[in-house]
Amino acid sequence: MAIRWVYHTDIKLISENISQNNLYDLMSNKKFSCIIGTKLTNELHYIRKKGNIATHENGINIDKNVANTCMKYLFNFIQWMEATYCKKHYKKRSFEENSIIDTLSDNLKTIGVAVGGVIAGVIGTVIFSSKNKA
Known part of the structure; x- marks a missing residue:
């Protein structure tokens, strides 16, 4: 939902047709990757991959450390969204x-x-x- 929100909000992405795109396609879009940067792109792909494992393999390879890393990466992305699109209310936080x-x-x-x-x-x-x- 957060990634789709960025597509609907960012002027550089609004013209993109995302209605039929899956999460991988949205995250792999070069415009999107340029906007959020390589580090966040890689972190989002990590979350997506581990989510797929948890969903399709009954979470066999998901332990506390992996779950914590996913939460940290999601936190980083939400922090970026706030810093980028809600500057007036942005407050630097740490995970x-x-x-x-x-x-x-x-x-x-x-x-x-x-x-x-x-x-x-x-x-x-x-x-x-x-x-x-x-």
Whole structure:
């Protein structure tokens, strides 16, 4: 989504027809690579490759270090987006692995409750909106 946002926002990319392009095609576009630079392009390809492994090979080769590297690279790209397109609100930040892990562990219970609430809401809506009230 972030890459597509750049295509829709950056004046140098707006004319590109991206409707049928997959993630690889978008990331491999020479204009896009020139705009974000070689380092970020390589980092995005790393994320894409590891995501493909996680999706298509049930995450067999994804360990904590790989996941952390993907998060760091995604952080770098989002930082670049903010610095490039939101200069007024840009604030230099650094990636802190422990901060992410602490936040995730602190919020796991909240996420579980939220997901449970959504599921209950969906089930309730289905039950009470069905035509067969029996």
